[in-house]
Amino acid sequence: xxxxxxxxxxxxxxxxFLVVINKPHGILVVEDRYxxxxxxxxxxxxxxxxxxxxxxxxDFGTSGVMxxxxxxxxxxxxxxxxxxxxxxxxxxxxxxxxxxxPVTVMLPISKRNSKGRYxxxxxxxxxxxxTFLPIKExxxxxxxxxxxxxxxxxxxxxxxKSIKFPLAKDFLYGEKSEDKRxxxxxxxxxxxHPKTEENLTFELNLSxxxxxxxx
Numbered sequence: 001x002x003x004x005x006x007x008x009x010x011x012x013x014x015x016x017f018l019v020v021i022n023k024p025h026g027i028l029v030v031e032d033r034y035x036x037x038x039x040x041x042x043x044x045x046x047x048x049x050x051x052x053x054x055x056x057x058x059d060f061g062t063s064g065v066m067x068x069x070x071x072x073x074x075x076x077x078x079x080x081x082x083x084x085x086x087x088x089x090x091x092x093x094x095x096x097x098x099x100x101x102p103v104t105v106m107l108p109i110s111k112r113n114s115k116g117r118y119x120x121x122x123x124x125x126x127x128x129x130x131t132f133l134p135i136k137e138x139x140x141x142x143x144x145x146x147x148x149x150x151x152x153x154x155x156x157x158x159x160x161k162s163i164k165f166p167l168a169k170d171f172l173y174g175e176k177s178e179d180k181r182x183x184x185x186x187x188x189x190x191x192x193h194p195k196t197e198e199n200l201t202f203e204l205n206l207s208x209x210x211x212x213x214x215x
Contacts, residue, residue: 004039005044013202017193023062024063053069053074055068056078059182065089077194089186091184091187095142096165096166101134107128107158109154117172128158130147131146141214144160145187161173190202
């Protein structure tokens, strides 16, 4: 097991009320219910800051912008922004295939997973909307911007698979692999600071893992 320390977690922004980090690919946000010995972002940040509060999640294999609150007031206010859809998020996804055209996918996603996988479910699925915009085409892959307008589990991954452009690397919805990292990152996030009421926007460059998957 690789030892991950606070020094391995890039801090994008910090003040007295919150800390914004660039989550690396391949680390849990909170404790795994089956293996409680795996490192988590929450436990690493807790060692540094004492009490820390998770405001939202990213999958184990996804990297990118994450907000952690330092007190309950900030935690509650940021949670409310997520619940009301007031937080603007953009993702970068490297997908298999070329010829990707701009599209907004409006396909409902199942409420429950089967062996960890979610699927399109027209009968009882939850509303899910994602806009996809192609950025750059390579030999066998395309870099795509994904803008989720709802927040379903695995939404971007399920929607991409449904339109026949799955992530280039996805152990669950693509080819099986021991490497659980995904060619997906939360590249941009905008929200209102709960204390100062300032509008904050954080944007990240393409992660090393995504860059290597392209080359």
